[in-house]
């Protein structure tokens with residue numbers, strides 16, 4: 001089967017002249033990004049159309065579909081964001097009700113806003129030791145389902161690599177005749193490879209959510225597979241004509257000029273999986289197991305193991321003595337060791353691995369965390385006191401209660417309020433800790449003292465809090481509340 005990239009290269013080497021968009025005319029002198037511009041075209045003859053695919057794009061989507069085992073797979077050139085928007089819109093009628101975890105990605109809330117949905121929340125499941133979102137069992141979901149719920153939305157794996165019981169939750173949903181949407185943005189590598197050495201901490205990657213019975217599964221292939229940023233897949237089961245509904249909304253939420261560079265990247269990534277997924281996953285497991293083995297003797301720094309983190313691609317680094325915050329570990333790795341991690345949380349620093357990492361990179365990470373561990377040990381011996389303990393049992397604030405529906409609140413006029421004076425007021429905007437982009441408060445929810453304290457803590461730690469602005473001259477932090 002010819003891949004999209006080869007067909008684009010064939011075109012670029014042919015005599016065919018582009019009297020069409022884009023404006024660079026495939027002239028590589030117009031840019032230093034030569035290869036990308038060579039493949040960047042619009043929907044010309046023989047190159048199909050993402051929004052109404054019947055040729056080479058359909059074939060490419062079918063290849064992806066065979067790999068993941070869905071009824072239908074669509075490409076997204078607008079990330080999992082477009083996938084989540086389309087999945088939620090397709091599954092719940094306008095003004096309807098969806099059951100979801102409060103710790104869902106902001107794209108879920110944006111979908112709820114656009115479709116004027118009522119959100120029913122699963123209970124908050126934060127892991128209080130590492131301060132990372134927890135996961136859900138089938139009983140959690142069953143206990144919160146009622147006749148108003150039209151679909152269930154679960155994030156699995158989480159950003160940090162924890163998985164919910166998707167097979168069990170899918171069964172419960174199907175007994176109720178409603179679809180299960182799984183935001184598996186971080187799990188595109190799941191289900192590949194074999195079961196390798198069982199003696200090792202990680203011997204395989206978890207099963208993919210499509211095979212576990214979910215009805216719509218969204219994968220950001222750019223996050224854990226070799227594909228360009230923005231590329232994603234949406235897999236749909238043959239449940240109640242959902243595939244056609246999802247397509248309808250993808251046409252709305254995606255650009256009418258989808259990038260052939262991005263689509264070729266998706267197709268090449270699928271070809272790579274088709275040919276080399278076993279060695280890709282074997283490399284990933286080898287890298288992750290080496291990290292576990294070589295850091296197992298550390299006294300202070302710990303890497304969360306397979307008992308906590310299901311996904312071997314996620315390396316959750318924390319200081320079990322509480323000497324260092326996640327942000328401090330992240331900062332030292334970046335400033336002193338030139339290792340750029342994915343994100344820092346209150347307690348953890350998160351590194352993402354893939355089968356395309358290098359041994360040199362993995363060795364540098366192991367060496368760096370070992371040296372940080374030694375430094376903490378020295379500090380403890382020198383001071384002979386218990387060091388600045390940030391793990392003093394401070395619990396994350398409970399998610400705030402909603403006073404108003406999200407879509408009503410976000411449409412109302414809001415005003416700037418000093419964060420310290422926001423207690424009891426209704427939020428007019430989202431406040432997100434980024435990454436991972438899970439809202440701390442959504443429009444319509446009420447600020448509490450605990451939440452304000454938690455936000456101040458993140459700001460003090462210099463974490464990236466979106467939706468809070470500081471004024472020049474240091475007059476404080478402001479949020480938006482309803483008038």
Ligand SMILES: Cc1ncc(COP(=O)(O)O)c(C=O)c1O
Nearest residue numbers: 078079080081105155183185220
């Ligand atoms: C859980 C989750 N869902 C959805 C998304 C959106 O993915 P994308 O960046 O591919 O649009 C993200 C992005 O970080 C995410 O973490």
